[in-house]
Amino acid sequence: MLDFTYNRGMLNLIRSLLAPAANKTTAGQLAEKFGLELRGDPNAIVRGVAPIADARAGQLAFYSTERNSAAFKILPIEVLKNTRATVILVQPEQAEFAPAGATLLVTPSPRGNIVKILGEIYREKPRFGISRDAIVERGVFFRNRRSTYVGQFATIERGAVIEPDVKIYPYAYIGRNVTLGRGTIVQTGAHIENATIGAECVINSGAVIGKDGFGYTRQNGHNIFIPHVGRVVLGDRVSVGSNTCIDRGAMTDTVVGDGTKIDNLCQIAHGCVIGKECFIAGQTGMAGGCVIGDRALLAGQVGLANGVHIGNDAEVGAHSGVFRTVDDGTRAMGYPAVPGMEFFRQYAWLKKQSKN
Structure with a gap:
């Protein structure tokens, strides 16, 4: 029987390989884009987002005492004090408890802004073009063909109207006279x-x-x-x-x-x-x-x-x-x-x- 043992460094390496690919950005860029107050290094690199208790150097985390619903759990303040996150999204009244040296993005609503930041950091790279393996009948109207993505073996029948920036993933089926609005995503199958x-x-x-x-x-x-x-x-x-x-x-x-x-x-x-x-x-x-x-x-x-x-x-x-x-x-x-x-x-x- 083989005994596999991993140290913390190996576990972190495995997690980083399996984690979703993130778009590298900086605290300054996020502050400017989302109108956040920056306290600290504007050049602090953000390579991903993690829960505040698990965050590591190079990651962004958030701490909030907001209660948008009973399902939201407020973590002990010690979690904020002990986090290893490089950048922390935090409310003004909690900023004093952040670790020394951390870069802060201060906002009254960390929960609201973390949604926007997640969308920015983990935004999928745009896909364009119509696969040679896709089945696109004559009579399909593309409002802007160059901004559209159609994956392998997707089918679009005649009379369909495809507005700009639509993404149709492999094996999807779009029937006759269907209209897909701007920016709509149709996933596989x-x-x-x-x-x-x-x-x-x-x-x-x-x-x-x-x-x-x-x-x-x-x-x-x-x-x-x-x-x-x-x-x-x-x-x-x-x-x-x-x-x-x-x-x-x-x-x-x-x-x-x-x-x-x-x-x-x-x-x-x-x-x-x-x-x-x-x-x-x-x-x-x-x-x-x-x-x-x-x-x-x-x-x-x-x-x-x-x-x-x-x-x-x-x-x-x-x-x-x-x-x-x-x-x-x-x-x-x-x-x-x-x-x-x-x-x-x-x-x-x-x-x-x-x-x-």
Whole structure:
């Protein structure tokens, strides 16, 4: 039996080889680009980003006492005092606790700015050009062919409209008369037909958009398929997770509003209308004709019955089965879903009965 032992240096080397490739930058460049207050060396090199407890020389980390939600954990101040990060993104009131010699980027919102910095440092190098192995039919309209990327064995059928800066990765399928908005990314193996996709959307691997829905009628004891003639319309900045399906409408369109984020393995049935800036977590399933308001949040494995309405700013807890309207700004949970306080009263009562 072989005994493999690694010292800390070897482990760090392995981690650096497996880590995502970062674009080297400096603290001064980041401060200028994102409007941050610089305290320290503007030429301090940033080669990557790491959690503050694990950061090493050459890396950027952040420390924050912001509580944007109950899920955010505030680390002990000793973590900031003992970090080895070269550059630290920090709030003004915490700057005095940073190690001597560290370069600081000071901002009231480190959590908000770390998102921008991650996007800058780990930005993928642009891809351009259409692979010789791609299948692009005659009649495809490229608004700016030179800014477009189409990978190996991707298929684009005639009548499709491809706006500037679109990236279509290998083995993706773009059907007839599909429109892809400016800057949209279609990942490997995604399938899109009968759809209009807005600008700066991300369609992840294995997603299927625009296929017929599960629409049938029973006649004389037989299940008869209802032809679907609607489309799928995604707004701008919509994200569709891997292996999520969004069905086309039967006679009306299935619509997803601007900024909505849909997780992996979700089912959006024919004719659903989803508002703007919603979050829909993994394995959520919607039956046909559901209407979701703006900024709604559906947690994991939520199920919605036909035609259910979810109000603006409403929340539905994980594993809930929703059969009736959830009003604006309210929270529902359970099976069948009930208002949040009612659910907790029922739970408390059952817990009390189990002890008797």
